[in-house]
Amino acid sequence: METPNRALLETEKLGKRFGNHWAVRDIDLAVRSGRTVGIVGPNGAGKTTLLAALLGLIEPSAGKLHHHTGEGTRPSFGAVLDQDGLINSVSGRRNLDQWAGMLGGVTSNEVDECLDAVGMRQAARKRVGTYSLGMRRRLCLARALLGDPEVLVLDEPGNGLDPAGIIRLKELIGERARAGTGVIFSSHSIADVDEMSDEIVYISGGEVVTRWPEDSPRWWRLRFAAEDEDAEATRHAAATVLKEHDWTHRIDPYIGVLAEQSAPLHELLALLSRAELPLGNVEDLGRDIEQPFRGLDSW
Ligand SMILES: Nc1ncnc2c1ncn2[C@@H]1O[C@H](COP(=O)(O)OP(=O)(O)OP(=O)(O)O)[C@@H](O)[C@H]1O
Structure with a gap:
């Protein structure tokens, strides 16, 4: 071996x-x-x-x-x-x-x-x-x-x-x-x-x-269990909370959060829970590899 x-x-x-x-x-x-x-x-x-x-x-x-x-x-x-x-x-x-x-x-x-x-x-x-x-x-x-x-x-x-x-x-x-x-x-x-x-x-x-490297920060997509008419307001409320606590994030149209692996996800989830935001599910979007390609138009 x-x-x-x-x-x-x-x-x-x-x-x-x-x-x-x-x-x-x-x-x-x-x-x-x-x-x-x-x-x-x-x-x-x-x-x-x-x-x-x-x-x-x-x-x-x-x-x-x-x-x-x-x-x-x-x-x-x-x-x-x-x-x-x-x-x-x-x-x-x-x-x-x-x-x-x-x-x-x-x-x-x-x-x-x-x-x-x-x-x-x-x-x-x-x-x-x-x-x-x-x-x-x-x-x-x-x-x-x-x-x-x-x-x-x-x-x-x-x-x-x-x-x-x-x-x-x-x-x-x-x-x-x-x-x-x-x-x-x-x-x-x-x-x-x-x-x-x-x-x-x-x-x-x-x-x-x-x-x-393997331990690069990863994007996590958060979906909130809010009714359609409340969904946008919920996302913006979440964005405000994330901004206050210095989490890199984007609205795309779901909330995406870039989290260091060393910053445990449960901290993020606890933060949203304390803010009484009804989190539905969390999806791992992987490393931010698209970033250098954004705005790069070779055509
Ligand atoms: N035999 C060669 N003679 C001259 N220039 C070459 C030769 N092979 C590659 N190049 C040039 O070297 C550069 C890199 O080419 P390469 O094929 O390695 O790129 P690539 O990243 O694999 O591209 P693609 O994603 O389009 O396959 C290009 O500018 C190409 O024109």
Whole structure:
């Protein structure tokens, strides 16, 4: 069993320049065993370039990349990338068999298990050239899992997946992380990134702008058990109480409260109860990842 939280990959001021343009710059991050890092950022932020550099597919122009993998028999990496490298003229199964052959030590049963894990056992008999985008993605995910790699590097792995596929992807990432795999992935789905990641890294213009560690403040949505005509007045009364006690909040149209995990939720609930505000339910909205994207219009 892998030592939990061991650094498997580390970057120090990692940078990549294409001509005069720095696609990524000064990136410091670590991928650790049993932990999941989610990368978010606008189009062209440098996510794909960063992940390709981590895999050694592109040579960094600056900084350092340390790999602490490859000590056992497991492959260092499994990856899902946009350029999937699948061979269209043969079956999905054949693609995976060839990959397994290159890795060495992966049995036919293990190939079956990886295909089962992504729901592609039957479809793997068909030629890859006939696959939909989502089927290709699933096959790539199965390929990434072959040999139980130490690190999974996944560039927008949910692209093209149907809802069942997304659910399965989340389960797989969770299962692998719990078994000790280090995971780093990019996604444009903020809710998925929040759900799947221990640490979230927001990059823009090639640089790390913000990070949300696991214990970041979270938004909580409060719904009050007030009749419709009283609902707005209740929300405003709650906002007044929250303001008086310095709780960061917004009305959206429900009351949202940003609470540090270290500030127990029961304090907030007690405060509202003392003010005799009829709280209906409290919903966890996760970390405030949308914040840097608000007002950012790249169109
Ligand atoms: N091979 C290349 N040659 C020149 N410029 C490149 C190359 N690859 C990427 N870039 C540039 O580097 C920057 C980062 O691109 P990258 O694909 O890493 O962004 P991204 O965050 O993955 O974007 P998206 O969310 O749109 O997939 C962009 O300005 C892009 O044009």
